[in-house]
Amino acid sequence: MGADLARVLYTEAQIRERLAELAGAIDRDYADKDPLLIGVLKGAVQVMADLTRAMHLTTETDWMAVSSYGSGTKSSGVVRILKDLDRDITGRHVLIVEDIVDSGLTLSWLVANLGSRGPASVEVCTLLRKPDAAKVRVDVRYVGFDIPNEFVVGYGLDYADRYRNLRDIGTLAEHVYS
Numbered sequence: 001m002g003a004d005l006a007r008v009l010y011t012e013a014q015i016r017e018r019l020a021e022l023a024g025a026i027d028r029d030y031a032d033k034d035p036l037l038i039g040v041l042k043g044a045v046q047v048m049a050d051l052t053r054a055m056h057l058t059t060e061t062d063w064m065a066v067s068s069y070g071s072g073t074k075s076s077g078v079v080r081i082l083k084d085l086d087r088d089i090t091g092r093h094v095l096i097v098e099d100i101v102d103s104g105l106t107l108s109w110l111v112a113n114l115g116s117r118g119p120a121s122v123e124v125c126t127l128l129r130k131p132d133a134a135k136v137r138v139d140v141r142y143v144g145f146d147i148p149n150e151f152v153v154g155y156g157l158d159y160a161d162r163y164r165n166l167r168d169i170g171t172l173a174e175h176v177y178s
Ligand code: PRP
Pocket: 040, 041, 042, 043, 044, 067, 068, 075, 098, 099, 100, 101, 102, 103, 104, 105, 106, 107, 157, 158
């Protein structure tokens, strides 16, 4: 599977180190806030697992699954909820956990949607962000790495639902597409 990568952007060790830094910052910022971490399926599974285990605060977690109407790899900003939260978030300090912010359209919709449910706060943590792909501005409090506008897989990120279980993050080799 690793042979399908053209270039490794971040190794498992680099990801672990950066997530530990983010976990430390979240521990400090939410020390007295009893945060609720909300992962966005499916890409955020790996980030959520490693981020929460690097934290010292006990946290609650919940999940949403959303689908963005769009053509192929491009999201449109029109989002449909496939799985909603299991709980009421009124008065809660919510932290959305994402693998990647690309155009920002999904996140922008999600922040507004969760914000309308009466939480005490809504912040975002993402492992990756592509500043050059941004179509809307979304405030992201915790960012692992800003990356170039390239298609990347691994560590939760997929190509046709594959490669999520790669431990590193990288770009796919040409032969995978052809
Ligand atoms: C990815 C990612 C974000 C979204 C970012 O999810 O997890 O939710 O795309 O794109 P945007 O910033 O352009 O809106 P995807 O729809 O690929 O689903 P997945 O997590 O199940 O792979």
